[in-house]
Amino acid sequence: EPEVTQTPSHQVTQMGQEVILRCVPISNHLYFYWYRQILGQKVEFLVSFYNNEISEKSEIFDDQFSVERPDGSNFTLKIRSTKLEDSAMYFCASSRQGDLSPLHFGNGTRLTVT
Amino acid sequence: AQSVTQLGSHVSVSEGALVLLRCNYSSSVPPYLFWYVQYPNQGLQLLLKYTTGATLVKGINGFEAEFKKSETSFHLTKPSAHMSDAAEYFCAVSVRASNTGKLIFGQGTTLQVKP
Numbered sequence: 001e002p003e004v005t006q007t008p009s010h011q012v013t014q015m016g017q018e019v020i021l022r023c024v025p026i027s028n029h030l031y032f033y034w035y036r037q038i039l040g041q042k043v044e045f046l047v048s049f050y051n052n053e054i055s056e057k058s059e060i061f062d063d064q065f066s067v068e069r070p071d072g073s074n075f076t077l078k079i080r081s082t083k084l085e086d087s088a089m090y091f092c093a094s095s096r097q098g099d100l101s102p103l104h105f106g107n108g109t110r111l112t113v114t
Numbered sequence: 115a116q117s118v119t120q121l122g123s124h125v126s127v128s129e130g131a132l133v134l135l136r137c138n139y140s141s142s143v144p145p146y147l148f149w150y151v152q153y154p155n156q157g158l159q160l161l162l163k164y165t166t167g168a169t170l171v172k173g174i175n176g177f178e179a180e181f182k183k184s185e186t187s188f189h190l191t192k193p194s195a196h197m198s199d200a201a202e203y204f205c206a207v208s209v210r211a212s213n214t215g216k217l218i219f220g221q222g223t224t225l226q227v228k229p
Contacts, residue, residue: 006157050214095215
C-alpha cells in the first residue's frame, strides 16, 4: 500500500537555525498537510496545500513557517528561525480529495530545538 | 467552530474485555468524523470514518463506532481487546464542504491492555 514518507525521522537543531522537514506524499494525492504534536498534547493542524498554494493555515503557522512543493513529489515545511517551543513531532499527510477522503499520515519527524 | 473532546486520557482494560473510547464533538454543520490510531514511533493510521449514511461504521482490527447526532458522540468500541490494541487513539472531526480536509483532533486516549 502506498505510504507517505518523511525524512529525517529525527532532527536536532539549535535555536535560531533554519530547518527543512521533507515529505513525499502518496503519488496520486492532491491535498497536502502539515500537523504537529507537542509532547503530551493533541495533534494540531498547521497548514493545508492544494493546487500549489496554501488553502488554509492555523494561527501557529506564522511568518516563520513556509511550505513548498518544489517538484512533483516532495512537500516541504521550512521553519526559518527555530524556537525552543517548535520542538514537536511534525506529521505530513496527504489525501486524494480534501474533505471527501481520509488523510494518510507519515511517521513523523521529531524536531528537537536546543 | 469545530471541536472534539475525548473523555479519559488513559483507559485500561483486560485482554478479552470490551473496549470503549469516548468521543464527543461540537460542530455547527454536519461533521465528518474519524478515529485514528497511533502506535509507538509511528504515524496516525485511519481506523474508521463516518461521512454520511449508516451511523454504525466498521473499521479495521474489529473496531466500530456509532455516530449519534442527538448525543453529539462518536464512541469507539471493540468487543474483545487484544494486546496489540495498546496504542493511542485520536478522534477527529473534519469541516464538511470546506474542501481543505483539515482535521480537528481530540487530545487522545491511551489504551492499555492488561494480560
